[in-house]
Amino acid sequence: MTAALDDLRSVFAELTSLHGWAPLQTPRSLLLALTGRVGAVASLVQWDAETGPDAVTPELRDELADCLVYLVALSDTLGLNVVDDAVTRIRGAVETSRA
Amino acid sequence: MTAALDDLRSVFAELTSLHGWAPLQTPRSLLLALTGRVGAVASLVQWDAETGPDAVTPELRDELADCLVYLVALSDTLGLNVVDDAVTRIRGAVETSRA
Amino acid sequence: MTAALDDLRSVFAELTSLHGWAPLQTPRSLLLALTGRVGAVASLVQWDAETGPDAVTPELRDELADCLVYLVALSDTLGLNVVDDAVTRIRGAVETSRA
Amino acid sequence: MTAALDDLRSVFAELTSLHGWAPLQTPRSLLLALTGRVGAVASLVQWDAETGPDAVTPELRDELADCLVYLVALSDTLGLNVVDDAVTRIRGAVETSRA
Numbered sequence: 001m002t003a004a005l006d007d008l009r010s011v012f013a014e015l016t017s018l019h020g021w022a023p024l025q026t027p028r029s030l031l032l033a034l035t036g037r038v039g040a041v042a043s044l045v046q047w048d049a050e051t052g053p054d055a056v057t058p059e060l061r062d063e064l065a066d067c068l069v070y071l072v073a074l075s076d077t078l079g080l081n082v083v084d085d086a087v088t089r090i091r092g093a094v095e096t097s098r099a
Numbered sequence: 100m101t102a103a104l105d106d107l108r109s110v111f112a113e114l115t116s117l118h119g120w121a122p123l124q125t126p127r128s129l130l131l132a133l134t135g136r137v138g139a140v141a142s143l144v145q146w147d148a149e150t151g152p153d154a155v156t157p158e159l160r161d162e163l164a165d166c167l168v169y170l171v172a173l174s175d176t177l178g179l180n181v182v183d184d185a186v187t188r189i190r191g192a193v194e195t196s197r198a
Numbered sequence: 199m200t201a202a203l204d205d206l207r208s209v210f211a212e213l214t215s216l217h218g219w220a221p222l223q224t225p226r227s228l229l230l231a232l233t234g235r236v237g238a239v240a241s242l243v244q245w246d247a248e249t250g251p252d253a254v255t256p257e258l259r260d261e262l263a264d265c266l267v268y269l270v271a272l273s274d275t276l277g278l279n280v281v282d283d284a285v286t287r288i289r290g291a292v293e294t295s296r297a
Numbered sequence: 298m299t300a301a302l303d304d305l306r307s308v309f310a311e312l313t314s315l316h317g318w319a320p321l322q323t324p325r326s327l328l329l330a331l332t333g334r335v336g337a338v339a340s341l342v343q344w345d346a347e348t349g350p351d352a353v354t355p356e357l358r359d360e361l362a363d364c365l366v367y368l369v370a371l372s373d374t375l376g377l378n379v380v381d382d383a384v385t386r387i388r389g390a391v392e393t394s395r396a
Contacts, residue, residue, distance in 0.1 A: 004104075046332075132241070134244075203302065251375075
């Protein structure tokens with residue numbers, strides 16, 4: 001599979017609709033959810049050596065996936081196109097570095 | 100513009116190469132960078148009302164964009180396809196909800 | 199100076215009162231503020247080597263201090279005694295380890 | 298019980314010694330541990346109403362206690378007196394507000 005973010009948006013909208021979760025998904029709540037998943041990633045690598053982690057566990061993969069889910073949902077809720085914004089931002093940094 | 104994540108990967112690789120940053124971009128360092136940007140988002144909405152933020156400032160847009168940059172870089176560094184993982188994960192949740 | 203947490207509570211109450219900030223200091227808002235300061239700490243050490251940071255800057259000191267301010271305020275708001283809770287928790291872990 | 302932070306330091310040192318954890322407790326690792334616990338707190342209140350949480354569960358109490366454990370350990374490791382720093386910082390803000 002090579003999914004695009006729109007596939008993620010589509011299936012997340014389906015899950016949200018099935019459970020009636022839309023009213024819960026305010027920006028601040030989605031941000032707390034993102035914070036929670038980033039924290040879970042941190043807890044999985046907190047005692048690793050600086051070269052770690054040695055292996056990517058399913059739990060680590062799942063938590064990073066959840067980070068993306070909430071980051072995209074949060075950005076969408078705010079009316080942003082986070083991928084465009086990120087490309088624009090990094091492209092600007094490249095141009096500044098070259099100038 | 101409708102950029103895809105591969106455009107982001109490409110321009111981020113260019114920036115990394117220009118500065119020779121690759122040795123710095125370990126999983127733990129990228130995770131701390133992600134934590135930093137999520138924290139910056141939090142600081143921008145921390146005193147907002149429940150329905151906030153009232154407006155999406157350029158700073159909020161930029162911080163969310165940076166979250167995506169570091170999340171994708173972290174996932175890539177670990178050899179993950181975070182979009183596929185996220186779609187698989189949410190699709191599984193949809194199927195479980197329907198069963 | 200050797201201040202105790204009650205000194206911090208007292209002076210923070212004074213600052214809160216001076217500005218009329220009490221209505222803003224809900225648990226979720228204080229948690230987002232804590233997230234913001236933890237993120238600021240992360241951003242200060244994100245590219246450091248394993249043994250870093252090499253030096254403790256005033257900014258790092260200030261951000262850690264702010265983490266404590268918000269953590270204590272959050273715990274107090276919830277009616278917790280976070281120091282007692284932490285001692286109880288770690289003492290329990292010691293006893294379990296020895297059993 | 299009314300414990301002081303020095304009680305926490307003492308019992309945490311005992312736990313660390315029992316397990317031989319000292320080499321693991323670098324600033325960056327302690328910061329990731331703190332990030333993990335803050336994230337756990339966030340995940341416990343992420344879908345709450347803005348007036349929430351309605352009740353303080355043992356899990357929420359424990360996670361906040363762990364936040365304090367790691368914040369104090371991190372500050373101590375860096376040679377800081379985080380309570381003094383916090384009092385100084387907030388006292389300064391009070392004086393600035395009054396000036």
